[in-house]
Amino acid sequence: MSTPLTDHSPAMHDSITSDFVAQYRKNGFAILRNALSTTEVTAINEEALRICRDGFGDSPEIRGVSDAEMLRKFLCIHYPHKLSDLALAAMKHPTIVKALEGVIGPNVKAMQSMLFIKSEGKPGQAWHQDEHFIPTRDRSLTAAWIALDDATVENGCLWVLPGSHQRGVLYPDRKQDDPRFDCSTEAFDFPYSDNDAIPVQIPAGAALIFNGYLLHRSLENSGKHGYRRALVNHYMSAESLLPWKKPQGEYFGEYDYRDIVLVAGDDPYAHKGLVDESKAYSRAEKDGGCDR
Template identity: 70%
Template sequence: MTSTIARNRLDAHTFTGPGPELRASFAENGFVLLDGALDAAELEAIRTEAVRFCRGELGEIIGAEDVARSDTSGLSDEDVLRQFLCIHQPHKVSDVAMRLLRHPKIVSVMTDVIGPNVKSMQSMLFVKSEGRPGQPWHQDEFFIPTRDRSLTAAWIALDDATVENGCLWVLPGSHKRGVLYPDRKQDDPRFDCSIEAYDFPYHDEDAVPVEIPAGTAIIFNGYLLHRSLQNSGKHGFRRALTNHYMSAESLLPWAALPADTHIGKHDYRDIVLVAGEDPYAYKGTEDIARPHSRPDKDGGCDRW
């Protein structure tokens, strides 16, 4: 799957669990690989759940109304999956996705690199079938702002992720400055409707392709520059489950600011506490986000 040179380059970033070496590597490079984050049974469970999502068995998916109105009974599971690029917030309606959001092996690493109190606010189930686009260079903190730079992603490969099928590429160390680079709209056919970060002091030649086997997770900092390219169409799906975490001590100024809320106390409360205590538990939690489909350019970027 991976060249010897590339594999050796990634071996230095690969760990089986938390510890001082993992923390040091994460701090220096902005990412680590967690070997065997999911076992074979867990992989099969979330792949099966993806089909149920795409067949509408778990309820409405906003942005996929055309699919919901169609009869998928005559379609194979693969053809049903191919109608989607990514489903946001699967944990809101799926017990399987919620269990993986709280997965002990992943949460143990999150408490190691974030701190003892950790909450989550987002999950994403990427399908990315043959020919479907990737995402341009971006930083997750642009989309999910925290108050303490604690945003951390767990990107879990549900299929072997390779250069050919559109694996992640990362710019090691690009998180260190802790700044968000300029952004712009882009019309590159290799990418979906996402914005593109630019004018940063790195080059494409500095990037590392993160080719990993199914079940491995890449844990990365919210300021790390990363992207993915098109699935070349030669080897089927490149499915992945991505969950986002942050410190429970941080407010989450996400979504629109309510009219009666001071900007300093803006706090999105549709969260799941996965470890420790929530200092803001007195605020309660809300059920705001619903599962929705991410459009690629063919789906119309005006829907995004």
């Protein structure tokens, strides 16, 4: 097994430098050591509880449960920036945006956020490429995976296959029934093995910036390790159309999903306007069925 990336690894960066960008280009990822301050991390974790209670807690079986019980009911909430000004501010965080300007370019837009809570016993996600789910026209999709707890092998940190983005190939996917993973499909038939994977163990406040073609996965939060919370935002070049969630009756080549947030530079398609279309929801996991 390859050596894990930890907060003592030379792969960690304190600022956006040419080395940071070079590592991203070569390996498909780079790590910012102190993307968020301790105060910012604490505030977002407190906000996560509020989002769970206010956004999803108004039901007889959830009302009145303790904070810990409440958080354990959730694996991941999609689009927290639709529910929280704090999550929206994190999407526009200047440290993260500076990194994005370095690896994407001067004009950057966001289209998705995810708040992972992942308490003990919760599953991970099988091998996948983010661009499989969110297609761009120019391969510019980039994730900012912000650790809100120290991410370790034990609590289900990310694993990456370095360099797997370079071919620019989207591998086929299939349904999987592995209890270690949630209901998402898994990528397969790629020229890498699990032995090539590296666990990305990073401290709370650090951010993994990675390419949309990079193969990555996470395993379950095993044993009694509390939470492995993370805030994950997806970005791309504002110059690219976003052919995502295609409606009926549109030419695919011209379709541009416009529920986006401009975080840097200019939007060449601003004349199209914006829509507020996506709604926050809780991701299904194996426990309770995959069709809910």
